[in-house]
Amino acid sequence: MEWMVWTTPTLVFFPVIAAILAGMTVWEIASPSIERRGFLPIATTRGDRLFIGLLSAAYLHLMVVGFTPLSIWMALAASILWMLVLMRWG
Amino acid sequence: MTKVRNNHAWWLILPMLLLVAFSAIIPLMTVVNYSVQDVFDANTRFFTGTEWFREMLNDPALQAAVLRQFAFSLTVLAIEVPLGIGIALLMPKKGWQASAVLILVTMPLLIPWNVVGSIWQIFTRGDIGLMGWSLRELGYGYNITASPVDAWATIILMDVWHWTPLIALLCYSGLRSIPDAYYQAARIDRASQWSVFRYIQLPKLTNVLVIGVLLRFMHSFMIYAEPFVLTGGGPGSSTTFLSQSLTTMAIGQQDLGPSAAFSLIYFLIILLVSWVFYTAIMNMQKDKPDGGV
Numbered sequence: 001m002e003w004m005v006w007t008t009p010t011l012v013f014f015p016v017i018a019a020i021l022a023g024m025t026v027w028e029i030a031s032p033s034i035e036r037r038g039f040l041p042i043a044t045t046r047g048d049r050l051f052i053g054l055l056s057a058a059y060l061h062l063m064v065v066g067f068t069p070l071s072i073w074m075a076l077a078a079s080i081l082w083m084l085v086l087m088r089w090g
Numbered sequence: 091m092t093k094v095r096n097n098h099a100w101w102l103i104l105p106m107l108l109l110v111a112f113s114a115i116i117p118l119m120t121v122v123n124y125s126v127q128d129v130f131d132a133n134t135r136f137f138t139g140t141e142w143f144r145e146m147l148n149d150p151a152l153q154a155a156v157l158r159q160f161a162f163s164l165t166v167l168a169i170e171v172p173l174g175i176g177i178a179l180l181m182p183k184k185g186w187q188a189s190a191v192l193i194l195v196t197m198p199l200l201i202p203w204n205v206v207g208s209i210w211q212i213f214t215r216g217d218i219g220l221m222g223w224s225l226r227e228l229g230y231g232y233n234i235t236a237s238p239v240d241a242w243a244t245i246i247l248m249d250v251w252h253w254t255p256l257i258a259l260l261c262y263s264g265l266r267s268i269p270d271a272y273y274q275a276a277r278i279d280r281a282s283q284w285s286v287f288r289y290i291q292l293p294k295l296t297n298v299l300v301i302g303v304l305l306r307f308m309h310s311f312m313i314y315a316e317p318f319v320l321t322g323g324g325p326g327s328s329t330t331f332l333s334q335s336l337t338t339m340a341i342g343q344q345d346l347g348p349s350a351a352f353s354l355i356y357f358l359i360i361l362l363v364s365w366v367f368y369t370a371i372m373n374m375q376k377d378k379p380d381g382g383v
């Protein structure tokens with residue numbers, strides 16, 4: 001795997017995403033998600049909200065990195081907070 | 091009583107999953123790794139963190155390419171979707187005419203991208219090309235190598251010529267699947283041609299249009315060979331689309347770190363727009379009483 005030029009942050013990132021997906025699968029089997037309507041304008045399942053959360057987190061990171069002097073850790077913290085709000089009330 | 095569902099068939103997608111892992115996921119992970127480093131060779135690499143992303147997001151040439159790309163994709167969608175539906179409605183329904191028209195309509199789809207570029211390159215030449223020569227004879231100083239307007243119009247015309255048939259074919263198959271009973275009911279109600287289209291044909295076309303719009307969006311957003319052969323991105327950079335900027339950076343200049351960061355941004359844009367299209371169209375269907383079946 002030397003040719004894949006891994007770095008510590010990316011080596012942490014992918015297993016975390018994989019663990020989230022695995023966790024969501026287990027959760028879905030344990031108690032299947034019911035589509036519902038929260039503060040988002042569309043009815044969503046748990047998986048939809050995870051996808052929306054991950055995608056908006058990616059954009060948030062890009063905005064922070066590209067157009068503000070803020071630290072990327074701020075973006076990460078905001079993303080985690082946003083993800084929790086989205087999963088619970090989205 | 092709870093229903094027991096047998097989910098063992100899911101194991102059958104395992105070979106496909108492995109294939110995708112090797113052809114898409116592992117390469118994508120490698121791109122992510124490259125995007126946070128400056129890699130010279132296997133032993134010499136430096137961690138750059140978010141530097142490449144910052145650089146790419148603030149690059150005026152790339153920002154312009156993104157806007158140009160959106161302008162292009164939305165323009166071709168706005169032309170090809172209504173035109174494709176129109177053509178599908180006009181296509182004969184049975185007999186030898188139906189087969190003949192189907193073959194004629196399909197022709198442009200069979201031509202490889204770079205060949206399409208070459209065809210139009212010759213077609214638009216002022217000295218020997220049919221279109222270029224005719225326009226000049228008519229008194230219009232048509233020149234795609236000097237005028238950005240001409241270059242744009244030609245690329246859009248080329249894309250419409252090449253890809254409207256796809257929408258037309260999808261809609262044609264959608265229209266063929268509408269049972270006759272619907273038309274008979276409409277005739278009894280003395281529905282106008284427009285109401286038949288608006289309340290019977292268009293709703294039945296939603297499913298194929300989702301596929302058509304998504305395919306056309308992704309395709310046009312990745313467009314590379316045709317404009318590259320036709321205009322080479324010029325005049326200036328007026329027809330340089332995203333994939334061409336990326337190729338120049340990755341292959342031409344071997345800037346692997348920045349182009350990896352740029353690829354990821356490119357990928358995220360496509361992912362977002364496709365998701366928005368898909369969700370919007372699927373929700374439009376859900377709101378209808380019959381579920382849009």
